[in-house]
Amino acid sequence: MVCQHGGAALDWACQHGRADCSKIQPNQPCFLPNTIKGHASFVFNDYYQRSKSKGGNCYFNNAAVITARP
Numbered sequence: 122m123v124c125q126h127g128g129a130a131l132d133w134a135c136q137h138g139r140a141d142c143s144k145i146q147p148n149q150p151c152f153l154p155n156t157i158k159g160h161a162s163f164v165f166n167d168y169y170q171r172s173k174s175k176g177g178n179c180y181f182n183n184a185a186v187i188t189a190r191p
Contacts, residue, residue: 128157131164138177140168 135142144151145160153159169177 128161131157131161134164134168138168139171140164141171142167 134140142164143149145163146152151163171177
């Protein structure tokens with residue numbers, strides 16, 4: 122299991138969605154904060170950036186939404 126904290130959406134994005142989850146592993150640059158929310162933010166963004174041009178979305182069974190910074 123890639124996501125040590127559980128979370129089906131994170132696991133799917135890491136295992137089947139081709140998100141780069143190596144950076145949320147211990148001793149890697151995006152490990153902290155070591156929370157599901159922190160890891161999900163990175164992973165879901167990485168997944169969306171890689172897949173949006175191929176029709177990917179950010180639904181994740183209501184676990185994520187697309188946001189924009191003001």
